[in-house]
Amino acid sequence: MNKKSKLHMNxxxxxxxxxxxxxxxxDYYDNIEEYPVLSKVKPGEIRNxxxxxxxxxxxxxxxxxxxxDLMMPGITHWQSPNFHAFFPCSNSGPAILGDLxxxxxxxxxxxxxTSPSATEVESHVLxxxxxxxxxxxxFLTSSLGGGVIQDTASSSSLVAxxxxxxxxxxxxxxxxxxxxxxxxxxxxxxxxxxxxxxxxAGIGTxxxxxxxxxxxxxxxxxxxxxxxxxxxxxxFIPTLVSATVGTTSSTxxxxxxxxxxxxxxxxxxxxxxxxxxxxxxxxxxxxxxxxGLEFADSYTFNPHKWMLTNFxxxxxxxxxxxxxxxxxxxxxxxxxxxxxxxxxxIDYRDWGIPLGRRFRSLKLWNVINYYGINGIQEYIxxxxxxxxxxxxxxxADENFEILAPTPLTLICFKYKANDDFNEKLLRxxxxxxxxxxxxxxxxxxxxxxxxxxxxxxxxxxVKSTWRRIQKCAIELKG
Amino acid sequence: MNKKSKLHMNxxxxxxxxxxxxxxxxDYYDNIEEYPVLSKVKPGEIRNxxxxxxxxxxxxxxxxxxxxDLMMPGITHWQSPNFHAFFPCSNSGPAILGDLxxxxxxxxxxxxxTSPSATEVESHVLxxxxxxxxxxxxFLTSSLGGGVIQDTASSSSLVAxxxxxxxxxxxxxxxxxxxxxxxxxxxxxxxxxxxxxxxxAGIGTxxxxxxxxxxxxxxxxxxxxxxxxxxxxxxFIPTLVSATVGTTSSTxxxxxxxxxxxxxxxxxxxxxxxxxxxxxxxxxxxxxxxxGLEFADSYTFNPHKWMLTNFxxxxxxxxxxxxxxxxxxxxxxxxxxxxxxxxxxIDYRDWGIPLGRRFRSLKLWNVINYYGINGIQEYIxxxxxxxxxxxxxxxADENFEILAPTPLTLICFKYKANDDFNEKLLRxxxxxxxxxxxxxxxxxxxxxxxxxxxxxxxxxxVKSTWRRIQKCAIELKG
Numbered sequence: 001m002n003k004k005s006k007l008h009m010n011x012x013x014x015x016x017x018x019x020x021x022x023x024x025x026x027d028y029y030d031n032i033e034e035y036p037v038l039s040k041v042k043p044g045e046i047r048n049x050x051x052x053x054x055x056x057x058x059x060x061x062x063x064x065x066x067x068x069d070l071m072m073p074g075i076t077h078w079q080s081p082n083f084h085a086f087f088p089c090s091n092s093g094p095a096i097l098g099d100l101x102x103x104x105x106x107x108x109x110x111x112x113x114t115s116p117s118a119t120e121v122e123s124h125v126l127x128x129x130x131x132x133x134x135x136x137x138x139f140l141t142s143s144l145g146g147g148v149i150q151d152t153a154s155s156s157s158l159v160a161x162x163x164x165x166x167x168x169x170x171x172x173x174x175x176x177x178x179x180x181x182x183x184x185x186x187x188x189x190x191x192x193x194x195x196x197x198x199x200x201a202g203i204g205t206x207x208x209x210x211x212x213x214x215x216x217x218x219x220x221x222x223x224x225x226x227x228x229x230x231x232x233x234x235x236f237i238p239t240l241v242s243a244t245v246g247t248t249s250s251t252x253x254x255x256x257x258x259x260x261x262x263x264x265x266x267x268x269x270x271x272x273x274x275x276x277x278x279x280x281x282x283x284x285x286x287x288x289x290x291x292g293l294e295f296a297d298s299y300t301f302n303p304h305k306w307m308l309t310n311f312x313x314x315x316x317x318x319x320x321x322x323x324x325x326x327x328x329x330x331x332x333x334x335x336x337x338x339x340x341x342x343x344x345x346i347d348y349r350d351w352g353i354p355l356g357r358r359f360r361s362l363k364l365w366n367v368i369n370y371y372g373i374n375g376i377q378e379y380i381x382x383x384x385x386x387x388x389x390x391x392x393x394x395x396a397d398e399n400f401e402i403l404a405p406t407p408l409t410l411i412c413f414k415y416k417a418n419d420d421f422n423e424k425l426l427r428x429x430x431x432x433x434x435x436x437x438x439x440x441x442x443x444x445x446x447x448x449x450x451x452x453x454x455x456x457x458x459x460x461x462v463k464s465t466w467r468r469i470q471k472c473a474i475e476l477k478g
Numbered sequence: 479m480n481k482k483s484k485l486h487m488n489x490x491x492x493x494x495x496x497x498x499x500x501x502x503x504x505d506y507y508d509n510i511e512e513y514p515v516l517s518k519v520k521p522g523e524i525r526n527x528x529x530x531x532x533x534x535x536x537x538x539x540x541x542x543x544x545x546x547d548l549m550m551p552g553i554t555h556w557q558s559p560n561f562h563a564f565f566p567c568s569n570s571g572p573a574i575l576g577d578l579x580x581x582x583x584x585x586x587x588x589x590x591x592t593s594p595s596a597t598e599v600e601s602h603v604l605x606x607x608x609x610x611x612x613x614x615x616x617f618l619t620s621s622l623g624g625g626v627i628q629d630t631a632s633s634s635s636l637v638a639x640x641x642x643x644x645x646x647x648x649x650x651x652x653x654x655x656x657x658x659x660x661x662x663x664x665x666x667x668x669x670x671x672x673x674x675x676x677x678x679a680g681i682g683t684x685x686x687x688x689x690x691x692x693x694x695x696x697x698x699x700x701x702x703x704x705x706x707x708x709x710x711x712x713x714f715i716p717t718l719v720s721a722t723v724g725t726t727s728s729t730x731x732x733x734x735x736x737x738x739x740x741x742x743x744x745x746x747x748x749x750x751x752x753x754x755x756x757x758x759x760x761x762x763x764x765x766x767x768x769x770g771l772e773f774a775d776s777y778t779f780n781p782h783k784w785m786l787t788n789f790x791x792x793x794x795x796x797x798x799x800x801x802x803x804x805x806x807x808x809x810x811x812x813x814x815x816x817x818x819x820x821x822x823x824i825d826y827r828d829w830g831i832p833l834g835r836r837f838r839s840l841k842l843w844n845v846i847n848y849y850g851i852n853g854i855q856e857y858i859x860x861x862x863x864x865x866x867x868x869x870x871x872x873x874a875d876e877n878f879e880i881l882a883p884t885p886l887t888l889i890c891f892k893y894k895a896n897d898d899f900n901e902k903l904l905r906x907x908x909x910x911x912x913x914x915x916x917x918x919x920x921x922x923x924x925x926x927x928x929x930x931x932x933x934x935x936x937x938x939x940v941k942s943t944w945r946r947i948q949k950c951a952i953e954l955k956g
Contacts, residue, residue, distance in 0.1 A: 001504075001507045001569070001570060001571050001933065001934065002507060002510075002934050003507075007849075007853060007857060008570055008786075008857075009570060009572055009848065010571075011504040011505075011507050011508050013571065014503070014571040014575075015500055015501060015504045017571070018497075018500030018503070018574075018578075019496075019497050019500060021575045022493055022496030022497060022500060022578075023493060024582075025496070026489040026490075026493045026496070027489075028582065029479045029480060030480075030481055030489050032480075039593065041594050043590065043594070043817060043822045044598070044822075045594070046594055046595050046598040046599065047598045050598075050602050053606070053609070054610060054846045054847070055846075055847060055851070056850055056852055057853075058847070058848050058849045058853045059848065061575070061848060064847045067843070067847070071595040071599060072595075073595075074593065074596075074598060074599075075583060075593050076585060076591065076594070077583075077585070078583075079584055081480075086592075086812070089584060089585075091479070091581075091582075091584040092479060092486055093486065093488075093492040093496075093539075094487055094539065096581050096584075097492075097495060097496060097539070100499050100578050100581065101499060101502065103569075103574050103577045103578065103581075104503035104506065104569075104574055105503075105553060105555075105557065106556055106557055106567060106789060107553055107554060107555070107556045107567075108564075108567050108789055112521065113517075114556075114563075114564075115552065115553050115556075116517050116552035116553075117517075117524050117549040117550075117552030118553075120522070120525045121524065121528070123525065124525050124528050128532040131531070131532075151629060151834075152832035152833060154831055154832045154833045154834075155831055158678075158831060162678055165680075174682060174683060175682050175683050176658060176682045177656055177657075177680050177681050177682030177684070178655055178656040178658075178681075178682070179658075180655040180656075180658070191810075191833075192808040192809075192810040192813070192833070196808050196831075199640075199805065199806070200636075200640055200678070200805075200806075200831065201678065201679070202651065202679055202680020202681070203655050203656075204654045204655030205653050206655070249811070304834070308486075310581050311584060311586055311834055311836055312832070312836060328674065328678075330670040330673055330674050331670075332669075332670040333727070333917075334727055334916060334917070334927070335670070336917075344522075353674075353678065353831065354629050355670070356632075356790060365542075368532045368533075369532070369536070369537050369541075369542045369545070370487065370536050370537065370539060370542060372533045372535045372536035373532055373533070374534055374536065375485060375536045378485055379485060379486075382485075439814075441811045455479065455486055456480050
C-alpha cells in the first residue's frame, strides 16, 4: 500500500473503504439482534451461492464488501446478546481497533529484533496480568518463568505437555523420540485438547489416564493419587497432570491445591487449564479460581473468552521457562542475531509451535487501558450477578432443575423430563433463531448449557430468553 | 459493543475512533519510508517507557492511540519498501479490511455449525487456489483431500508429520505413543520447523535424517534413497520426507519429482514445503515450482509471505484427509451436533491443533477478488523482474559475487572479501536505517540475503538500496 500505486489499493482508497468497513461493523452491532443467532443454512448452501471461479480481473472494493450479503446467512452470531452456547468469545471496540493496528503495521515478532515492541509489550502486558489477577510471582518475566500469547488453550496444553516430557526425561525425548511409558492424567471432564495433545506429542491414548470425578464433576484427588502410585509400580513415568478450573461441560473446579501437593511429591508437571475461568480473578472476591496455582508449572486462560479481547488471544504462563526452551528452541543460521546471542532478550518463537508471530498484545493493551482494571471488574461482576439471577429464576420454576454447581457464569439445567424431551426443547429453541445454547452430558444425562459473558448481553436479554425457554417447554409439553 | 453501553465502547464511539485508526494506518503507509527499517532500540528500552502498572480507571481511546508513539521506536518495519530481510510478509489494503471484518464479527469457526460461512468460504477459496495455481486435483475438497488455513507452515509441517505417523503405524501411534523407530528425512537446507516438528511429534532428533545437498543447495535424491535403504535394513520405519521448494537460505528447489518417486516406492509420506515459492505458480511461466507435486501427500505455502495477505495465513493441502482426521479428531459431547454426525460437513477443528478458529478466509477472499488473478500475476511478475534486474546489477559489479541460483526473488551475494568484512557490511547497512537485509551461511560462508516481495517496494527503491550497498562497501574497504 502506498500513495499512488495502480496495482495495489492506495492509501486514499484505503481511507475511504476503511471508513466503510468500520461503519459496516458498527451497523452490524447496531442490528445484531435482527439475525437468527444460529445460522439456518444447510450444508453447501453458502458455497453454492459463491462464484465457481475467482475473477480474472480485479473487482471494486465496494462490490467485494457487498459479498458479505452472501455470507451473512451462514454466520452464527457469537457476539449476539442471545448467544449462550459453548463459552463466550467476547469482543469489544478497543480490542477490534487494537487488532486492526496490528494488522495494519503487519510486523512479524518471531524474534525480539524483528520488532522489539511486539515482544516487550507482550511481556509487559502479561506481567500486568500476573499482578491484576494476583497470580503467583513465578509467572513474572523477572522470575525464571514468564508468559506468552498463544492462539488457543489447545496449543498451550500441547506446549505444556512437551515441556513436561522434556523435563521428566532430562531432554532425552527430544533426541530419541517419545518414550512409550510416559503417562498423563486429567479428569473425564477436562477439555478434549488435553487428549489431543497426548496424541500429538506421541504419548498415546493408552498412556492417557482419565481420573474419576466427584459429585460436583471435579477431579477426585484420591483416585489421582492411587492411579499415579499404580502406574509407578508398573514402571510408567507420570509426566503431567492437567487440572481444570472451570470445565467446559459444567465449569467444575478441580481441587488444584490437593492435586498440586500430589504433583509436587511425585515430581509431576502440573498444568492448570483455566481457559474460561481465569479472568474472574481480576475481582478479589472471585480469587478462588487461583487456589493452588502456586503449585502450577504452567497455567493458561483465554482473554478471548471472558476478557473482551477478540479471538485469538490465549495466555500461557510457565514457572521455569528452561524446559519450554529446551524443548522448542532451534536457532538456524538465518535467524541468528546479536540480541539473541547475548541472551538478553526474549525470542517468543521458542515459546510455541509457530515461528511467525503477530503483534497480538496490542489488542490486550487496548482492552486493559480502555476499560482499566475497574472496567474489567465491572464486566466480570455483572456477568456473575446475571448468572445468579438466572439461577434463581430457574430454581423458582418447579418444572426445571439445575444439574451442577454454578461457581461461574454457566448454568447446566434441564426440564424435568427425559433426555429426548430436553434435546427437542434445545433444538426448538435454537431453531427459533432467538437464542443459541449448547448441551453436554452430566452423569450420562442430557443437560442444556446456558453460558453468559458476551459483552452485548444484558440482564434484560437473559430474562427474555429465559421466558422464551419456559414458554417453549410448556408448548412442547402440550 | 452496542448503541448505548456506558461500560463498553458504543457503536457511535467505535465509528469515530475506527476512522481515526484507519487514518493512522494510512498515515503510517504514507510516511513509512521515514522510519529506520530495523528498529534501533536496545533491549528493555520499550518496556522502560511503559507504565509500570495497568490503569485502575479506563482511559480515553484517543490517549490509547497515542501510546503507539511509545511503541513505534521498537517496530521493525516489515512493510517498508526497503525491507529485504528473511522473506516478505506482504500486506495489502483489501487483506487488512477483510481481516477487520473477521475481527469485527468475531465468529469462531471451530465446527461447521458454529458459522457455516467460515468453513464454506475457506473450502471454496482454497479450491479456487488449487485451480489458480494449477495444483493437482487431489487437493480439491471434492476429492479425498482438501485444504485448510493454518497459522504458519510450522504448524502445517507438524500436522503433516502427525498424519504421516498415523498412516505408517496404522493408527497405532495414537494409542501406544510414538514408536521410537520412525524416521523422517529432509535436507540440511530445510526450514527449522521440520526439525521442531520431529521433536514435538515425539519422533526425536536421532531419528531425524539430514540429507546431503547438491551444488545448488537442493536435496540430493541419491543420498535420500541410500539413507532410506540403510534405515530399512536397520529396522527403522521411514515415515516422512519433507521436500522444500524455495529454501529459506537460498530458495533452492529440491527435486520433488525424483523424491516423490522414491517416496512412492517405499510408501513414505511426501510433504512439500513451498512456504515462500507457492504463489509463483499463479503465473503459468513459473509453474516449475509445482514440478512433482502429484506425488505430494501434503503441500503447504503462505499467502502471508508472497500473496498480499496479512499474517497469519498459511494454506495446507492434504491428499487423503482420513489420515489427518484419524490423527486429530476428538468429538466430545459438548461439540456434538447433527451436521457433524451426518458427516456431510467439514469441521476444520479436526484439521489442525487449535480448536477455535477465526474466519481467516475472508482476507484471502478480499485479496483474490480485489486483485483478480491478473493482479496477483502482475505482482508476482514484477517482483521476479526486479529480482533479475538487481541480479544483473550485482553481476555487473566485479567487487560482488552471487552465491546461489536465483530461481525466485531472493539473491544471496557477498562482497569479494572474507566473512568478517561481509558481516560488517551487513551490520553497517542495517544500522543505517535505510534498509534491512538478513544473512545466511552457504557452504559455511557468510552470505547476505536480499529478498524482494514487499508490496510497497518498487524498482527504484531496490536500485537506490543497491547503490547504497555499493557505496557502503567502498567506504568500508577504505
